[in-house]
Amino acid sequence: MRAIWSGTISFGLVALPCQLYTATEESGPGLHTVHATCGGRIRHRRVCELEGIEVQQAEIARAWEAPDGRQVILRDTDLEALPLPTKHVIEVLGFVSTDEVDPILYSRPYWIRASGAGAQRPYALLVEALSRSGRLAICKVAIRSRERLAALRPRHGMLLLQTLLWPEEVRDPGDLSSSSPLTDRELAMAEVLMDALAGVDIDQLHDEYTAALNSLVDAKASGGELAVRPEPAPAVDLMAALEASVEAARQARGEDN
Template structure:
């Protein structure tokens, strides 16, 4: 893995030299944008709207538009001189229980690696202390030209930095709750259904989109028409649907045990 960030995690007087590595990668089906009439690939080109010509990467900088409409051009060396402590230091502001962090805030995870022999002991100590306490360390870090809120948390003996969205980035959903009343019998059946369906092995679930896409491509290439799948419809009798779902889940669980 290639290090995306190098710096120091600071917690009080304890300094931990560290590297950040991308923890996830996208696995897409490999679709491309094409011209619908002839299948030609659609390419994105960087064109200057003033010169009306394509620009090479060596001519590209970042810009900030001032209130009066002027554009302030920022080169890479300008950004390197940005007086921001979090560019090279992840300063731990404090600790909170992991349950106190709203899951909506979680954005992107990064593996944290100890950099150098002197970082091994504080790395092990921070990882184990967080695991024993059930807490996460709240901090800030500058990544990809933005300062981000983040938490440090342990995972199987490895330290993970998980960037968070700023609270003001969470959109107000308005009132999307349902006014429909529920009965105690319905709630009891719903809880029973959850009990029967408890214990999902997430590692056994896979993305079926690519397989479905390959089947669709084969169908279209053979000159056939693909039929859209039927969408589940809300049940007419909710209680009957719950009861049947409980029976199906119980049957599937028993068959799994017998296997």
């Protein structure tokens, strides 16, 4: 892994030099965009709509447009020069219990590594203190010239920084709830189904879409076609569907045992 950020965790008067590493990566076969009739690669070029010429990356900037059409051009150097105190500091604002952070706010995770021999002891202290307390450290940090909220928490004896969405970034869905009445029997059967399906080993789950896509690529490469699975018909009767689901779950668990 390559560090994407270097700086210091600051909590109270304790300073912990550290580096951030991206904790996740996308998986998949990596498909290209091509012209369907001939297979030629589709290239996305940066073209100026006023001059009609292709623009190099070094000439590209960002802009804010005023209501009257005037633009304020911002270059990378302008953004890098923003006077953010969190540019090289993960500023711990306070500590909260894990259930105080709505899971909808969680965004990207980063592993944290202590930098240098002098950072090892405060790193170990923060990991152990967070583990014992069951709390998260709520922080501010600027990554790639943008300041974000973040949660600092222990994981497998290491520190994990997980960026958070700002509360205003979460859309208000309005009222999407259902007013449909439910019977006690339906609720009881739903609980029976939940009990029958209790326990999932997430580490044993795999990306079936990628596996199916690889099978499709192999079939196409050999001149064949992939068999299409029939879609299950939706059940009309809720109780019948619940009862059938419970029976299927029990049979599946019995086979697994």
